[in-house]
Amino acid sequence: MDYLTWRHVFKLDPAKEISDEALEQICESGTDVILVGGTDNVTLDGVLELLVRVRRYSVPIALEISDVESISAGYDYYFIPSVLNSTDTKWVKDLHHEAIKEFGDVLIWEELVAEGYCVLNPDCKVAQVTSAKTDLTEEDVVAYARMAENYFKLPIFYLEYSGAYGDVEIVKATAEVLENTKLFYGGGITSIEQAKEMAAYADTVVVGNIIYDDLKAALKTVQAVKNTVK
Numbered sequence: 116m117d118y119l120t121w122r123h124v125f126k127l128d129p130a131k132e133i134s135d136e137a138l139e140q141i142c143e144s145g146t147d148v149i150l151v152g153g154t155d156n157v158t159l160d161g162v163l164e165l166l167v168r169v170r171r172y173s174v175p176i177a178l179e180i181s182d183v184e185s186i187s188a189g190y191d192y193y194f195i196p197s198v199l200n201s202t203d204t205k206w207v208k209d210l211h212h213e214a215i216k217e218f219g220d221v222l223i224w225e226e227l228v229a230e231g232y233c234v235l236n237p238d239c240k241v242a243q244v245t246s247a248k249t250d251l252t253e254e255d256v257v258a259y260a261r262m263a264e265n266y267f268k269l270p271i272f273y274l275e276y277s278g279a280y281g282d283v284e285i286v287k288a289t290a291e292v293l294e295n296t297k298l299f300y301g302g303g304i305t306s307i308e309q310a311k312e313m314a315a316y317a318d319t320v321v322v323g324n325i326i327y328d329d330l331k332a333a334l335k336t337v338q339a340v341k342n343t344v345k
């Protein structure tokens with residue numbers, strides 16, 4: 116249940132390369148967890164390789180499942196996304212149903228953490244792959260958040276702007292209606308200021324692409340988030 120207290124997350128994409136030096140700095144940065152996940156080209160080899168490399172450090176490591184073929188044992192947690200604003204039930208519950216039908220007898224349910232995604236950047240890969248309806252008003256997003264918390268009782272509601280910095284007013288309005296479900300924010304964080312701005316409303320701030328574009332800037336987001344009072 117540690118994820119209830121996470122403030123900062125680095126998301127590593129198993130389809131992208133990262134040097135040993137950069138990985139060491141990411142793992143020793145003080146981040147709360149390394150979340151391994153991506154939308155496409157995620158392979159079992161990539162998922163396994165990152166697990167082995169990150170395990171040299173004490174930071175926890177979680178796998179965000181995007182494809183049932185690339186799940187490796189040995190992670191501390193398995194995060195299971197459902198894209199609530201997908202227009203295709205495959206990404207909401209059908210792949211999940213298939214996986215549970217196949218592995219239901221052997222699943223360790225305590226290791227699985229369900230995430231209700233709301234994907235808001237129309238240009239990101241995850242929006243395209245899942246045919247997400249991204250032209251949502253603040254009211255629409257707030258209703259998804261309420262649905263996640265009060266109806267589906269999901270532990271995590273994830274506002275996903277992958278690749279683009281999000282709308283702070285939407286993040287703020289969403290935070291205001293969530294009591295028990297944790298609000299994850301991810302997307303386009305490239306600076307201390309942006310990290311602080313989102314950390315003021317989100318329980319957990321996820322930093323991804325900037326790791327590969329500007330490692331120093333990525334590392335600075337850890338303390339920026341941790342020093343911000345929500």
Ligand SMILES: CC(C)=CCC/C(C)=C/CC/C(C)=C/CC/C(C)=C/CC/C(C)=C/CC/C(C)=C/CC/C(C)=C/COP(=O)(O)OP(=O)(O)O
Pocket residue numbers: 128152153154155179180181182183186187188189193195196197198206207210211212214215218222232239240241244245275277278323324
């Ligand atoms: C110990 C052991 C082996 C345990 C086995 C556990 C097991 C079998 C569990 C199965 C249980 C289960 C219910 C599985 C669900 C399976 C599944 C495939 C669900 C679908 C998940 C889904 C909706 C995927 C869509 C894509 C998505 C939301 C990915 C999350 C990551 C993400 C948003 C990345 C951001 O995109 P990115 O690739 O970074 O984009 P850019 O490249 O543009 O940056």
Ligand SMILES: O=P(O)(O)OC[C@@H](O)CO
Pocket residue numbers: 126275276277278279300301302303304321322323324325
């Ligand atoms: O890669 P960025 O844009 O930082 O987004 C982080 C994460 O929310 C992606 O799933």
Ligand SMILES: [Mg+2]
Pocket residue numbers: 128153277323324
């Ligand atoms: Mg990415």
